[in-house]
Each structure stands twice: as C-alpha cells, then as structure tokens.
Amino acid sequence: MKLHSMRLPAVILAAGLALTACGSGGGGTTASGGDKQLRVWFPGNLSNEIAWVNDKLVPAFEQRYPGVDVQVEFVDWANLSTRLSTAFAGNTAPDVFGHGNAAAAGFAEAGRVEPLDDYVAKLPETDRSDLTFLNDGKVGGKQYIMPLRGFGYLTAYRKDLIEGSGLDPAKSPATWDELRAAAEKLTKREGGKVTVSGLHMPGDNPTSMSQAFATLLYQAGGSFLSPDGKAVAWNSPEGVSALEYLTGLYQGDKAVATGLGEKSASTGAQHPLVTGRAAMALVDDATLKTIHEADPGAAAKIGVLPPAQKTAAASFGGAGNGLFISAKTKLKTEAWDFISFMLKPENVKEYTVTVGGIPARATVAGDPELAKLAYLQPFMAAASQFKGNPNVATWTQLRDALSKEIEKALRGTTPPKKALDDAAAAGEQILKG
Amino acid sequence: MSLKGTVTTAPRRVSPSRRGQGVAGWTLVLPSILVLLVVVAVPIGYGFYLSLTSYNPVETTGPKFHGLTGYLQVLTSGEFWDALRVTVLYAFGTLALTVPAALGLALLVNGKFPGVALFRGAMYLPRVVSLVAVSMIWLWLYSREGYFNHLLDLVGLGPVEFLTDEATALPSLIVMRAWKALGGSMIIFLAGLQTIPKELIQSAAVDGAGRFRTFRHVTLPLLMPITTYVVVVDLIYLAQSFSEIYILTSGGPLGSTTVVNMLVYKEAFENFKLGEASSMAFVLFCMIFALAYANVRFLSRGKK
Numbered sequence: 001m002k003l004h005s006m007r008l009p010a011v012i013l014a015a016g017l018a019l020t021a022c023g024s025g026g027g028g029t030t031a032s033g034g035d036k037q038l039r040v041w042f043p044g045n046l047s048n049e050i051a052w053v054n055d056k057l058v059p060a061f062e063q064r065y066p067g068v069d070v071q072v073e074f075v076d077w078a079n080l081s082t083r084l085s086t087a088f089a090g091n092t093a094p095d096v097f098g099h100g101n102a103a104a105a106g107f108a109e110a111g112r113v114e115p116l117d118d119y120v121a122k123l124p125e126t127d128r129s130d131l132t133f134l135n136d137g138k139v140g141g142k143q144y145i146m147p148l149r150g151f152g153y154l155t156a157y158r159k160d161l162i163e164g165s166g167l168d169p170a171k172s173p174a175t176w177d178e179l180r181a182a183a184e185k186l187t188k189r190e191g192g193k194v195t196v197s198g199l200h201m202p203g204d205n206p207t208s209m210s211q212a213f214a215t216l217l218y219q220a221g222g223s224f225l226s227p228d229g230k231a232v233a234w235n236s237p238e239g240v241s242a243l244e245y246l247t248g249l250y251q252g253d254k255a256v257a258t259g260l261g262e263k264s265a266s267t268g269a270q271h272p273l274v275t276g277r278a279a280m281a282l283v284d285d286a287t288l289k290t291i292h293e294a295d296p297g298a299a300a301k302i303g304v305l306p307p308a309q310k311t312a313a314a315s316f317g318g319a320g321n322g323l324f325i326s327a328k329t330k331l332k333t334e335a336w337d338f339i340s341f342m343l344k345p346e347n348v349k350e351y352t353v354t355v356g357g358i359p360a361r362a363t364v365a366g367d368p369e370l371a372k373l374a375y376l377q378p379f380m381a382a383a384s385q386f387k388g389n390p391n392v393a394t395w396t397q398l399r400d401a402l403s404k405e406i407e408k409a410l411r412g413t414t415p416p417k418k419a420l421d422d423a424a425a426a427g428e429q430i431l432k433g
Numbered sequence: 434m435s436l437k438g439t440v441t442t443a444p445r446r447v448s449p450s451r452r453g454q455g456v457a458g459w460t461l462v463l464p465s466i467l468v469l470l471v472v473v474a475v476p477i478g479y480g481f482y483l484s485l486t487s488y489n490p491v492e493t494t495g496p497k498f499h500g501l502t503g504y505l506q507v508l509t510s511g512e513f514w515d516a517l518r519v520t521v522l523y524a525f526g527t528l529a530l531t532v533p534a535a536l537g538l539a540l541l542v543n544g545k546f547p548g549v550a551l552f553r554g555a556m557y558l559p560r561v562v563s564l565v566a567v568s569m570i571w572l573w574l575y576s577r578e579g580y581f582n583h584l585l586d587l588v589g590l591g592p593v594e595f596l597t598d599e600a601t602a603l604p605s606l607i608v609m610r611a612w613k614a615l616g617g618s619m620i621i622f623l624a625g626l627q628t629i630p631k632e633l634i635q636s637a638a639v640d641g642a643g644r645f646r647t648f649r650h651v652t653l654p655l656l657m658p659i660t661t662y663v664v665v666v667d668l669i670y671l672a673q674s675f676s677e678i679y680i681l682t683s684g685g686p687l688g689s690t691t692v693v694n695m696l697v698y699k700e701a702f703e704n705f706k707l708g709e710a711s712s713m714a715f716v717l718f719c720m721i722f723a724l725a726y727a728n729v730r731f732l733s734r735g736k737k
Contacts, residue, residue: 082702089490089707110492193591205683261597261686262577270578277577397704407687411599 038334039094040072043080043321050074052354061341068334088112095329096338101136101145101319102389102396108139109393114325116143119336130361131343132383136319139391145322146339148351150358152317152379152386153202153215153284155179155305161186161196161279162303176219176245176310179280183249183256186279198256199249200278203410204263206403212282213406214316216242218387221311224402229392232427234402235420241310243409243416251412260410268294273302284317288375289356304378307385317379317386320357352376358383394430401426484711491705503712512688512696513713517720520692523607524671528664530611531618535663536656538615539622540648553623557616564613568680571609572596575681596682599689606681606690610671618663625659626652661732665725672721693717 042053058070073094075083080099087093093112107113120128120143128134133147162169165185173179183198202208217223222238225231233239249257257278264271264281268290272278283291292299307315323342325335341347345364352359352370358379359365365380389395405423408414414422447455484503486496507513542553559567574580575595582592595605629652637647675694678684684691684699691699693713701710 081705085490085702085705085707106491110489112491112493191591205685259577259597261594275578400703404688407685411687413687 036068036331036334038068038070038096038331038338040070040338041080041083041094041097042072042074043077043098043100045074045076046355049355052350056350057342057347061338064341065334065337068331068337070338091328093326093328095326095331096323096335097326098148098321098323099145100321101133101147101391102399104137104145104322104324105139105391105393105395107324108142108144112327113144114327114329114332114335116146116325116336119340120146123340130345130363132358132360132362132365133319133322136388136391137322145319145324146343147319147322148342148348148360149320149355150318150360150379150383150386151285151320152358152382153211153282153315154378154382155199155280155308156273156283156288156302157280157305158273158276158278158301159303160301161276165279172305174306174308174313176216176308179308180245180248180256183280184254187256194255194258196276197258197272197278198280200257200259200264200272200281201246201249202264202282202284203260204265205261206407207399208265209260209406209410210399210403211316213242213246213402214387214389215282215307215314216246216310218314218316219308219310219312220245223390224398225390225392229390230431232398232424232431234427235417235424238311239420240417243406243420245310246406247409247412247416250410266290269298274298285358285376285379286356288379292375299375306378307382314385314387315382316388317358317382318388358386392431394433397430398427401430480711481715483708484715486708487706488708489705490707496708499708503709504716506709507712507716512691513693513716515688516691516693516696517717519603519688519690520672520674520694520717522603523610523674523690523692524668526604526607527610527614527671528667530607531614531667532660532663534611535615535618536622536660538619539626542619543623543626553620556619559613559615560617560620564676565680567609567613568677571677572681575605575609597686599686602682602686602690606678609681610674610677613677614667618667621659621663622656625656629655657732661729664732665728668728669721669725672717672724 042049053072053074058072061070062068081103084093084097084099099107104113108115116137120134131147133150134143137143137145137147159169162182167182167185173182179199185198186196187194187198188196201212203212214224217234217239220238220242222233222236222242224234226233249255250260259272259277264287265284266287268274271281271283271287271291273281273283274291274295288299288302288304291302307313323339325332325339329335342351343360345361348359348361348364349367349370352364353373356376358376359367359370364370365383370380371377389399392398402420402423405414405419405426409416409419483496485498485500487499487503488496538556542549542556576582577592577594581595585591585593593601596602633651633655634647637651642650673694674692675698678690678692678695679698682690684695694717697710697713697717700706700713
C-alpha cells in the first residue's frame with residue numbers, strides 16, 4: 001500500500017517531465033505566417049521604435065516577402081554585448097542583429113558577421129551614392145554593417161540665458177576661446193561652487209567623457225590612432241590641448257561646469273539645459289529629441305550652434321547603429337532582403353521620425369517634413385563635419401583604457417598629459433595583442 | 434562486546450517492501466539530482482574549465498587551454514586587488530550597519546506595543562522587494578534632483594553628489610544595502626530571541642541582573658548561533674553583490690565602487706575575456722569560502 005502510494009507520484013512526475021520535454025522541443029517561436037523564421041535583434045528599447053517595427057515595418061516586410069516570418073527581439077543597449085557574446089558562444093545568434101558602428105571591426109575580425117559587399121554591389125548606383133554612412137560601415141575596405149542612422153554632438157544653448165548675460169545673441173561662439181569666454185559669462189556660482197554650468201559636457205560615465213574628448217580632439221585637428229590604425233595618437237599635442245581644455249571646464253577656480261558622473265544623455269525634461277543647471281551643453285541628437293518630446297516649452301528656448309573649432313570645425317559623430325548579418329545564418333538572402341527593405345527611402349524617413357538621428361539617405365535628409373523637425377535640422381546640416389571612432393577590432397578596449405584615464409584627468413587626480421600618456425601605454429599593449 | 438559482535442556479523446536482510454521503498458525514494462529524488470547536476474554541477478565544472486583557458490566568445494576559435502595563467506594574471510592584477518578591497522569594505526561596511534541595527538530592532542519588536550505587527554511588517558517590506566527595483570528607487574533618491582538633495586536644499590545645505598563623488602559613492606551604496614538587508618536580519622534575530630527560555634531571563638532578574646546585564650550575559654551569548662548565521666549568510670550574499678552596483682554606479686566613479694563581481698562582468702562581457710573572468714570568479718569563491726569559514730570559527734569559538 002505504502003509502495004503503491006509512492007509509485008504513483010513518481011509515475012506522474014516522470015510523465016510530467018516527459019510531457020514537458022515534448023512540449024519544449026521544436027525551436028520555441030511559432031511561425032505566424034511564413035515557413036522561414038528570420039530572427040532579428042534590434043538594440044535599444046524605445047517604445048516608439050518597438051511600436052513602429054512591430055506594427056508597421058515587419059508586417060510590411062512580411063507582406064512584401066510572404067515566405068518569411070520575422071521574429072523581432074529588442075535588446076537593451078546595456079545588455080547587447082552580453083546577449084550577443086553568449087549567443088555566439090551558444091551558437092544561437094540571430095540572423096540579423098543591430099549594434100553600434102564601433103563594434104563592426106571586432107565582429108568582422110572574429111568572423112562573426114557576413115561581408116556585405118556582394119549584396120551592396122547589386123544595389124543601383126543611385127542607392128549606393130544616396131546612403132550617407134555606407135563607407136563608415138567598412139572595415140579594411142569591406143562592408144560589414146549597414147548603418148541605419150547617423151548621430152552627432154553639437155553645442156546647444158538656452159536663448160533666454162544668453163540674452164540676459166550681456167552676450168550678443170547674434171554672434172554665436174565659433175572658436176574654443178569664444179566658447180570658453182561665453183561659458184564664463186554664463187556660469188553662476190554660490191560659495192565657490194558652480195550652480196549653473198556655463199558649458200556642460202557629456203559626463204554620464206567614462207565612455208561619454210571620452211566622447212566629449214573626441215569632439216575636442218577632432219576640433220583640435222587630432223585623431224585617436226595613426227592613419228594605419230596601428231599606433232595610438234591621442235596623446236599628441238592636439239590631444240593634450242583637447243584634454244586640457246576639457247579638464248579646465250571642470251577643474252580650478254575658473255571652472256565653468258559641474259555634474260560630472262550625472263546622467264544627462266536622453267534625459268528629456270531632466271537635462272541640465274531644461275532644469276536651468278546649464279546655459280550651454282554639448283548634446284547629441286537623441287538627447288535633444290528627448291528634450292523636444294518631454295518639454296516642448298523648454299525646447300523652444302534652446303538653440304543649437306554649428307561645431308566649434310580650434311583648427312577644424314568638427315565634432316564627434318557619424319554612423320550610429322546599423323544592422324549586421326550573422327555569418328552562421330542559413331537565411332542570408334532573407335537577411336539582406338530585410339536590411340535593404342529597412343533602408344528603402346520611405347522606411348528610412350519613418351525610422352528617422354520615430355527614432356531620431358541623421359537619416360541614412362541623403363535624399364531623405366532633404367525631405368520637407370524632416371526639415372521642419374527643429375531637433376534634427378542642425379544635425380543634418382552638420383552631417384559632413386561629424387567624425388566617428390576608428391574602425392579597429394580592439395576599439396572598445398582602447399576606448400575603455402582611454403576613458404578610464406580621461407575620467408582621472410576630469411576629476412583632477414591626474415594631469416591631462418600624464419593621463420593621455422598612461423592611456424597610450426595601455427593602448428599600445430592592447431594594439432600589440 | 435559479544436552482543437556488539439553478533440550484531441555486526443548478522444546477515445542483513447532487507448524486506449521486499451523496504452527495498453521497494455528505496456527504489457521509490459531514488460525515483461523521487463532522481464529528478465532533483467538530475468536538475469542539480471545539469472544546472473549546478475555541470476556549469477560549475479565548465480566554469481572551472483573556462484578558468485583554465487583563454488576564451489573570447491565573440492571569436493570562433495573556442496576556449497584555448499592555458500593552465501593556471503589566468504589565475505596568475507588575476508592574482509598579479511592591481512585592478513583585482515582594488516576590487517577585492519572595495520568588496521571587503523562594502524560587505525563589512527554593510528554588516529557593521531545591518532547587524533547591530535537589526536538586533537536593536539528585533540529587541541524592540543520582541544516587546545508588545547500597539548501596532549507592533551504592522552511595524553514588523555513594514556520593516557520586513559524592503560526584503561521582499563526586488564533588489565533591482567529598490568536600486569532604481571534609490572537611484573532617484575540619491576540623484577541631483579532627488580529626494581535627499583531636495584531635503585538638503587530645504588535646510589539650506591548644498592547638494593551632495595551621493596553617487597558621483599569618489600568619497601560618497603561607496604558609503605551611499607552601503608546605506609542603501611543595509612536598509613535593504615535590515616528587515617530580513619531583524620526577523621531572524623527576532624526568531625532567535627523568541628527561542629530563548631523565559632526562565633533564564635527571569636532567573637537573571639531574580640539574581641538582580643539589570644536589563645543591560647541580562648542582555649550582555651544571557652541574551653547575547655544565546656543569540657550567538659543566530660548572529661553567526663546572519664553574519665555568514667549576509668557576508669556570502671554581499672561579497673557577490675552586483676545588480677545594485679550595476680544600476681547605481683556601474684562601478685564608478687574612478688572604480689571606487691567596482692566590486693569583484695562588477696569586474697568579472699566587465700572582463701567577461703565588455704572585454705570578452707571569459708577565461709580570465711572565470712578565474713576571477715573562482716578566486717572570489719575561494720575567498721568568500723575562507724572568509725565565511727573564518728567567521729564561523731571566530732563567532733562560534735568557545736561555544737562548546
């Protein structure tokens with residue numbers, strides 16, 4: 001009797017396990033219409049992007065290509081590298097995935113992504129010349145990523161604060177010296193502490209600090225690496241002057257900025273320009289878009305300057321996120337069909353309106369509807385002046401080594417030249433492998 | 434003696450029903466053993482294997498065996514020792530706040546006063562809320578436009594950069610984590626207090642011991658096993674902290690809140706050095722084990 005009473009649950013459990021095993025087999029996703037399931041990972045979790053992709057883009061693609069069932073997953077930017085590396089290791093990478101342009105060289109060198117030159121070559125010449133950031137997606141001359149949008153950093157300012165400061169609103173600061181002079185006039189202090197930054201720079205984390213440095217580095221005429229990408233160049237005299245300028249904004253008696261380490265990217269109504277804690281700020285297009293969406297009243301008081309210069313009018317930017325085709329996908333044609341569909345002019349326009357950024361097509365940039373978007377127009381006008389990261393496989397490691405030292409300089413624990421030299425020593429080790 | 438010999442040499446006879454019970458027992462336990470093997474033992478074994486390799490999951494080459502090189506790299510890395518120092522400060526800093534405060538609260542709620550059940554429930558609430566959710570709330574509390582700075586503004590004190598200043602970031606994390614852990618430790622201490630026989634307390638009172646002397650010489654020694662449990666379990670959890678640090682500071686500023694697990698994460702998923710990250714994780718495991726063992730020995734010394 002006792003034995004029987006114990007056998008029964010064991011049998012039920014075994015049956016349950018067997019049923020569970022049967023139920024969990026077969027790949028997980030259910031085909032809703034087509035027989036070929038194309039798995040796509042989009043980076044980020046913007047609700048309007050998710051809605052547009054799921055409700056418009058994918059249904060339109062599936063209608064155009066009836067044999068394909070697109071399964072989209074949105075992966076938070078912070079978890080993207082983690083998810084991708086484990087997917088590669090587990091051989092479960094999606095057929096198409098998005099990432100920042102800076103990741104292209106690393107994936108290409110590791111053989112994880114498909115070269116796209118043959119597909120690109122089949123595009124009409126008018127299309128190829130229309131794709132603004134196509135060349136930014138090349139590594140060693142080969143196309144690996146198809147950029148979906150561009151991005152850039154420009155200095156935005158509060159018109160009302162400029163007017164009340166005695167500065168001439170008609171004469172916008174164009175050089176480093178003019179920018180610094182304006183920042184000093186706009187800075188407010190209480191008890192020696194800066195309460196309103198004359199010029200706020202992105203300093204959310206070490207990576208964004210390095211992007212602020214990149215803007216100044218390019219304006220000083222410098223570069224991160226030598227032209228062949230085999231040696232560090234960020235500790236050149238141009239680099240040192242860029243970091244000294246940046247450090248001078250935060251350190252010393254004449255500091256004009258505060259808020260190092262505080263989140264400001266894409267903070268909308270919480271951005272220092274909106275809260276009144278900054279009179280000028282270096283912002284990217286996505287951040288300005290969030291301000292316009294979160295507080296249109298405050299956004300109306302914000303103007304945007306063209307890139308400043310020391311020796312060159314330039315700024316950090318260029319190709320933003322794009323799409324790769326996984327090297328192991330069995331659906332290469334379908335994967336390319338999806339990417340090329342997404343890059344059709346009408347989709348590029350909708351994507352830009354939805355997500356922001358500089359459109360991936362030059363013809364779309366001239367669209368009257370986009371030209372009306374106040375947060376986009378200055379960035380589209382400056383598109384040719386944006387310069388991105390070097391396309392080398394170890395870039396993210398190099399950037400991390402540099403970012404760490406830049407943070408030390410900005411926090412005043414290491415002089416700018418020493419910080420750059422220390423970062424260069426670490427960088428040379430990384431380049432040597 | 435002879436009886437003992439008889440017992441040991443007697444042939445063992447197992448009845449069929451008892452043998453059947455054994456089979457049924459194994460059948461019931463087998464799924465759990467299989468699950469443990471698949472989700473615990475195999476990953477730990479694979480993790481140890483990875484710690485002996487150089488492995489970038491983004492590359493197609495797979496793990497390359499390099500023996501103890503990864504461990505040597507970890508043990509000679511300044512970054513690892515810095516992270517370990519931060520881990521120790523974080524864990525012991527949190528314990529230093531949590532244990533006395535939890536014991537004090539347990540003594541308070543062990544008494545009877547109106548609303549004691551509600552108070553106990555309220556104190557336990559942070560324990561049942563997800564650490565990620567708690568971290569998000571404290572991220573706002575600590576932010577420049579957050580509640581704490583709003584209060585400081587009201588009393589005319591300047592804003593404090595709780596999470597963005599090297600000097601305040603780690604203490605701020607410790608305060609948050611102690612608040613989160615307080616309720617759980619309080620309940621465990623309360624359970625311990627309620628197991629202390631009332632006769633002992635009454636005897637001490639009859640002998641003329643005051644409240645403090647009773648606490649010092651009766652309550653506290655009898656609570657030592659509970660204290661050991663709280664300290665060791667919290668220490669193990671705290672030394673593995675990650676999510677709250679990831680959300681609140683991501684290890685910054687200037688690495689002042691980079692605990693070992695944060696470094697493991699960065700090494701594995703930002704630098705794609707899974708082998709080195711695994712070595713680090715195993716070194717951390719050995720250290721947590723040693724620390725926990727030392728704590729058990731120290732806190733239970735002289736118990737026998």
